[in-house]
Amino acid sequence: MLLREAKEILDAEILAGEEYMDREVEAAFSCDLMSDVLAFVDDKVLLLTGLTNLQVIRTAEMLDLSNIVFVRGKKPNEEVCRLAREKKMVLMGVKHTLFEASGMLYKSGLGAIKIEGA
C-alpha cells in the first residue's frame, strides 16, 4: 500500500515528510511498546502508535523504519517532527483509536507482520 493511499483511508494529517508519500509499505504493526517494535518489526512497515515522544523516532531510526501514524488525535512536538524530517521519515496523525485505524487499513488490504515463533 502506498502511504498516499493510507492517508486517504485514515483521513490523516501529514505532520512530516509530505514529499515521501509515494513510498510503499508492505505491512503494519500497531504498538505502544517500543521494545516490542524493536523485537518484531522490519523496514517497509507502517508503525501505528499512541506514543509521541522522541524515542519513537529513535526506535524507528534503528530499524530503518520510516513511516509512522500517531493515533487518538495525538501529535508529537516540534522537536520530534524535526528529528523525523532530518531522518526522512513520514509522520501522520489520525483521530481514530489504534484499533480503529488498524482495522481500516487491514480492511483495505494492508496485512500484519509475521512474528517468528509466535
Add this chain to the structure above:
Amino acid sequence: MAELEKTIKLEYEVGKEEFSKAGLASSNIKKVLNQIGIDAKVVRRVAIAAYESEINIVIHSEGGKITTEISHDKITVTAHDKGNGIENIEKAMTKGFSTASNEAREMGFGAGMGLPNMKRTSDQFSIESSKGAETKVEMIFNI
C-alpha cells in the same frame, strides 16, 4: 566493503535518566557503520542492540558508557555501567520480566524485552553483573 586496516573504536558516555538524549550514541554508531560500508542487515542488528543497551543504562543504572570496536571481521559492542547491578541475571533475561520505572514505561520501554533483544540480535552475547556491582554486557557481531 574495503578491508579495514585497523580497528576503529567509538566510545559514548550515557547519562543516568537522560531520556531525551537516549539513542544519540546508537544513532552515531549506526551512522559510522553505514559510512564504512557495513552490510545494512548487520548495521540494523548492531543498532538495535546498541540502542537497547543505551536505554538500559538510562533506565536502570547510575550512568555508563557504550564502546564499539570495529575490526575486519567483527563488531564488538560493550555496554558498561556504574551499577547498581542485576540481582538475578536469569530472571532479567526472561522475556517480559522488567523492573523499569513508570517514566521508562511512559517512553515505551520496560516491556522486559531489552536483554532478550540484545541476545537475539548478536552472534555472541555475554553479561556480567551482581547486586550492587557494575554491569557489563558484551555483544559480538560477525561481518
